[in-house]
Amino acid sequence: MPKLSTNKDRYEELIKNPLLFLHRVDHSYTDWNGDYVENISWEPINKDFNGNISKEQIIGNERGMALVVAELVNQTEDNDQSKNSTISFEIHEINATKQDDWRLVINSFIIRSQSADERYPYLHLLWMLNYCKWDSTALTRALNIYDAQSHPFIIGKGFSLFSRCLSKYKQEQVQKALANFGYRYNVYVPSVITEAVSHVLPDIEEKKAYWNLFKLVDYVLVDNVFQQSVTRSIEDNTNNLLLILYRWLHNENATIEVTSLRSLFSISSNAIQLDIIKRYFHDIRLNRVLFDPKVVEEFKDNPFVDFIRYRYCLETPDMAIDLAVPLLCDCIITLFNSNGQTFQSFDGILDFAMMRCDIANPSISLGMEKFLPQCHGGAVYNSDFKGFIDYSIVCELDEEKFTEDNLKTTILDFLNTRSHLTYDACGYADEKRPLTDEEKIKCFSTRVIKDEQTGKEYTERKFNCTVKRPFENKWVVYDTDFVWLNCFLKQPLPAVDIRKSRPETIIIDIDQTSTEILANYIRSLAKQCEQAEKDRFVVFSRDVRKYKLLLNYSKPIFSRFIPQSSAIVGMQFDVFGILKSLRHEQILNNDDALKEEFRRRESEEIRKRVINTLKQELNQDIINNSYFEVKYDNELHRKMLGLYYFKGSLPDNPSDTQIEFLKCQHLGDFKPFCAPRLAEATNRATEMPYFWCRGLECFHNNLHSQILANCTSWSYYSLYHMIEIIGFPKLHETPAGYEPDVTVTEFIACANRVMKKFRRLKCRNCGHLMYTDKSSGYNRYNYYSCINPTCSEYNKPIYLSYCFKCKKGLIDSRDSKQCPNGWYICPTCLSCCDDAQYERQAQRYILAKKPIPERIREKLGHGHNDKGEFFCPQCGNPVEIITEEDGTTYKGCRTCKRNFDKEREIRDTYRFR
Known part of the structure; x- marks a missing residue:
């Protein structure tokens, strides 16, 4: 049987309710040979449990989820009873033929119903009723486990309510079973749904009796649901509200009485609920209806909220509860009531989340990515970009540096990159000298030793007191070092192939070197450079490493800053509108030609801007339309290289990334909400405005499409569009693009803090939600305690605050x-x-x-x-x-x-x- 494991404390809690959910996870991949490698397994949704179960061991449902039961415990081999000890246990998939499984799910309902704050007491029972095969006889046997006094609670507060979302067939089985106990149950299959399904799919009358309420609704409202395409032809005179809703969502000219959507809203999926809200605001935009906050309030707190919870239990149990729709509505209502001044506060969002989550598994998703734009990577600095400028330095030899000591130090610096030649010396003698031949014979003599236990003989040195000491003025070099050695050796070494794999060693003594030869070599380097007036020479940035030795014996006179002729911002951003202009001109129909012309024009624009800013920074004109020359100042030189993003000279055939200033950053799984703040100054190198976004300069954000004028369809509406429709636009245009109002950024920051804090609102002992201590006054959101009366941490305050x-x-x-x-x-x-x-x-x-x-x-x-x-x-x-x-x-x-x-x-x- 498949197994899972958890820690001791979590297992003790599992004993009280041994039910948990798994979901099917697909980690399949394509290997290096291009072959598909299937890797599908079942894993626990709750991260307190560990396990990886093969796909064949669990059946699950069509949504890739399964309810399983924990079997007997199997303690770890060391029988560790500590809190962190691991306990493994077997599991089996819930089975309606087992009386014990019925007892477990009904017990779960009874136990969870004891709390007045519990919102999903029927979670496991409803799942079993919907996905397992059973009939009235099996259900009757299960209910017979309990005495008659329990039936009013189990049946009256249970089956008579949540059974309404089951299929017609299963409701009929419930009806028969409850009749055995004297309870009347009316099968709930709204005619508006059955009529709509019959209209859309007239050939499935037999099947629809086995579909639950939500599957019927989805078949009507969702195109291509379960990969089945259905063509819908809906008459204009239909009075079926579900069909009217479908037509309204798919035909911009259609109308609907929004106040009639309360019940259909509750049984629709989260995606359809969001579409209903967007479509409602589109009608407001078209002046077909007036904005009514009461309508949005009913979308947020739907009077038929039980059906929303039933759908959660059947489709995403134990997973984070999606609060996108109610939070969106809450944002709109709060903004409207405050006359556009604020969205929900931190405390408000926290309260909002706590009132809607499952207290036994306090996991939520605010779902703001569904109504607020996320960062698409922006346009940020490309670290491979070589810079908007290059540079060179005009130098002259500094004769004051050509001293004997300096030259000797340079030679020693070269030689000390290799190892000193060593000699054997006495480790006890104060005098540091090589051992004589006679001393070596004694010190390195050996003797034969016999092991007393094994009788085996082996040889060892008599003494171990010798040490290796370095000769101060002798080095071991390689014959491949001839290039730099010949800069100062009196007798040059012959040239060898520096690429050979096994260089030969050579001993060099300081007496073989000459400071005069080194000085002459340095002066010869100056003659290899481009010559300037007055015995001066020019060292270009690409040669700085090559002429490092020369620069050590020179003094810089001028800095020359050279505007690059090939630097561009990047075609994907088109910050100057050049690509748009080229496409409008329609003179180039070849992609390569278009790219080449774009780069030519943008690099010209960039160079013009760089020259202009260099004139301002250096307070002088460009020389020969080639470079700017200023008296050398180390601080100024470093400042200019940083200001113009210099990273190195361009090669002869630079890559795209070396000449493109900006790139779209790779965000991975984390995609923050687009909430930039306009920088006070423009980018000095290019005179381009930019935003600050998470510590980065961003030159192109994702907010252009977030105003109504640039939105192509109501299905793309975000919070920005909806509040603009009711008169509270929260985006304003800047030279760098659109910037959100501070109320939006504060709301995003508050919501992110809530999510961070909410993840801590779980009792570490029993896993239940901790609630605020309402008696703590202004500190009410600082102290929390577990509300599970069976938990040893019940009512013990936990301090949780920023x-x-x-x-x-x-x-x-x-x-x-x-x-x-x-x-x-x-x-x-x-x-x-x-x-x-x-x-x-x-x-x-x-x-x-x-x-x-x-x-x-x-x-x-x-x-x-x-x-x-x-x-x-x-x-x-x-x-x-x-x-x-x-x-x-x-x-x-x-x-x-x-x-x-x-x-x-x-x-x-x-x-x-």
Whole structure:
């Protein structure tokens, strides 16, 4: 049988309710030979469980999900009873022929129904009823497990409600079973649905009795549902609301009474719900209806919300609950009620999420990617770009540097790139000299030793006191080093093939070198360069490494900055509209010719801009339309290379990436929302405006299509379009493109913080949702506790808050220790308390004309951070300046062996890469 595993605590919780969901995961790939390699398996949705089960061991449903039951425990071999010990257990897929499985799913319903805050008590039972094969006899036997006193609760609050979403056939089986216990159940199959299905698919009368409510609706509303294309011909005079809804969603000229959609909205998929909202706003835009916040309110809090929950249980159980539709509606209502001033606050979003999630599995997705544009990669700096300028340096030889000491130091620097010749010496003698031949005979003599246990003989040296010492003025070099050795050797070495695999070694003595030969060689290098006036020469950037030795004995006189003639921004961005103009001209129908002409024009535009900005920066004109020449200044030289992105000289045939300034960044799975802020200044090199986006310069964002004038279809409507329709546009045009209003960026930041905090709102002991302590006043969103009465952590407060200093660190009292003053330590910036905090606390009481509490009075003047005192969030011990053996120092914790300087460096690198 297939197996899963988990830790001890999680398994003990599983014993109470041994049901969990798996989903089918496809990791198939194409190998290096181009062959398809299938790799499909079943994995637990809940990440507290581990396991990888072959696809043949589980059947599951058409959506690739399965409900399984945990079998008997199998403790690990070492019988480790610690919290982190691993327990493996067998599982089997839920089976309606097993009485025990019926008992488990009904028990799950009973247990979860005990909590007034539970919203999905029927999760497992509804799944089993919908996907397993059973009849009224099997259900009757299952209900007979329970005594008559339990039936009103199980049947009255259970089957009579959630059975409404089951197929007609299964509802009839429910009806027969409940009749055995004296309960009447009416089969719920709305005529509006059956009539619409019969109209769209008249030849499936027999099949539709076995389809649940949501499958029937999807067959009507969703084109190509389950890969089946259906042609719909709907009469204009139809009075079937489901068909009218389909026509309204597919025909811009169609109309509908939106207030009649309440019930159909609840049984539609999330995608259709979102389309209904978009289409409603399109009608507002066309002046067919007036905006009514009550309509949007009903979309958010639908009166038939039970059906929305039923669909979740059958299609995405235990997965993150998608809150995109209600959150979108909430944003619109909040903005409307505040007259365009704000979206939902952090506390509001948190409350909103908590009121809609599954408390037994608090996992949500705000789904904002469905109504807010995500970053498409933008147009950011390309690190392979060689730069908008090149440079050269006009130099002259500096005779003052041609001293004997300097020249000798240069020779030694060359030779010290190789190893010194070594000799054998005595390890105990103070005198550092080579051993004589007689001494070597003694020191390296051997003797035969016999092992007492084995009797085996072996040879070893008598003495081990010799050491290898280097000759101070002798080196071991290779014959392939002849190129640089001949720069200063009195007797030149013969040339050899430097590519040979096994170079031969040569011994070089300092007496074989000549400073005069080196000086002459350096002067000869100057003559190889391009000559300038007054015995000066020019070293181009491409030759800086080649003439490094020459530059060490020269002094720079002028810097020459050369505007590149081939640099472009990039064809995919077309920031100057050149590509658009070329296509409008329609003079080039060949792609290669179009690309070549585009590059010619854009490089001309870039060069013109670079020359213009160089004139401003250097306060002079270009010489011979070729370069700018200024007196050499090291700081100015470095500044100009950085300002114009110089990364090296272009090769003769540069690649595209070497001449293109911008690129579309690769985002991987993480795609942040497009929320740029316009930079105060333009890019100095190109005079192009840009945005700041997550620490990067972005020259092209994703917001152009987010205004109504540029939107081609209502199906593309986002939050921006909808609020513009009702009179609250939140995008304004800048020279760099469109920029969102600060209310949008604040909302995105709040939502991201909620998601980060929400992931912590899970009891680590039992897995249930933790709720806020409503009695905590202004701190109500700082303290949380588990609401599961059977949990040992029930009602024990957990402090969870963002750091008041850095605003980024999430402090969790389960992970962070307290400083000696009782403040939790931020894991990001290590902040805890300071004197200013205590002064502010005292000031509150002073202004209220109340006495300062003793607990605050005692702390006045005793804060930590303003005095440079910090503590480790992991153990609470003081953070110290620790000195390593090599002399380097860092802020760290001796107990936890943590280097906080290094951790901060890693975080900053990750944040800005």
